[in-house]
Amino acid sequence: MLTLTILGSGKVAHHLIANILDSDQLQLQQIYARNTNSVPDMVPESSVVHSIDQLQPADIFIIAVSDIAIEEVSKHIHLADQFVVHTSGTIPMSAISQERKGVMYMLQSFTKEKDVDFSAIPFCIEANHAKDFQMLEQIAVCFSERVYKISSKQRKAIHLAAVFVNNFANHMFTLGEEVCKEHQVPFEILKPLIAETANKIMELSPVEAQTGPASRGDQNTIKQHLELLTDPTKKEIYQLITKSIQNR
Known part of the structure; x- marks a missing residue:
C-alpha cells in the first residue's frame, strides 16, 4: 500500500484527503496544516502535524497549497530522497526544490461544500524520473479513470x-x-x-x-x-x- 502525505488543508487537499481515506490501495500518512480548523473531521488527530519538521518519510508528498506558497513549502522539506509533487495548474514542476519531483494536477473546480466524483476527473501528471512517474501514475489511477501524461508547458x-x-x-x-x-x-x-x-x-x-x-x-x-x-x-x-x- 502506497503512503501519501498531504501538505495543505484547502479545497484541493480536502478532496484528496477524503478520497485517500476511502481508498483500499492508498494510505494517508500525515497531513501538514497550519490551521487545524480546516482539516476534515474524518482525519485522525494523530495524523495531523503543524510543523514541516514533524513530517515522516512517505512514498509521496503532495503539496496542495496556493500557487505562491508551493516553492516555499518545498524548500522547507528536508527529508532525504523524498518524492514531492504539487497540484497546481500553472506552476512548473521546476518550482519544487527536491531532486525527485512531479506534478499531479486535477482538472476540476473544487469547493469544500460539494462532493466531486474523482473517477471522472482528468489527472494531468508528470515527473522527472521514470520510476517516480510510474508511482505517480499508480496513485492517479486509484483516483481516476482519466490519467494523462502532460508536460508543464501543456498543463x-x-x-x-x-x-x-x-x-x-x-x-x-x-x-x-x-x-x-x-x-x-x-x-x-x-x-x-x-x-x-x-x-x-x-x-x-x-x-x-x-x-x-x-x-x-x-x-x-x-x-x-x-x-x-x-x-x-x-x-x-x-x-x-x-x-x-x-x-x-
Missing part, C-alpha cells in the same frame, strides 16, 4: 483553456442572472438552456454547436440587445464576444 495551456470554459463561462452566467434580475425574470428559466449548451459539446465541436444572433449575422437582434444593455461593461463584453464569434 499551462490546459489551465488557460479551462479559464475560458469554466471561469469565464460561469461569469457569463453571473451576467445573465443580473440581466434577469434587472427585468424581474427568474434565472431558473435559463438553466435548461445552460444544461443543453454544455451537453451539446459532448457530441459536437464548440464551433459546430455555436448558435445565436452573432453566428447567423442577425444585426437587428444585436442592435436591440445593445440598446437593452444599460451597463457599459456588459455592453463592451457583448460587443467583444459578438466580434469574436463573427470572426470565426
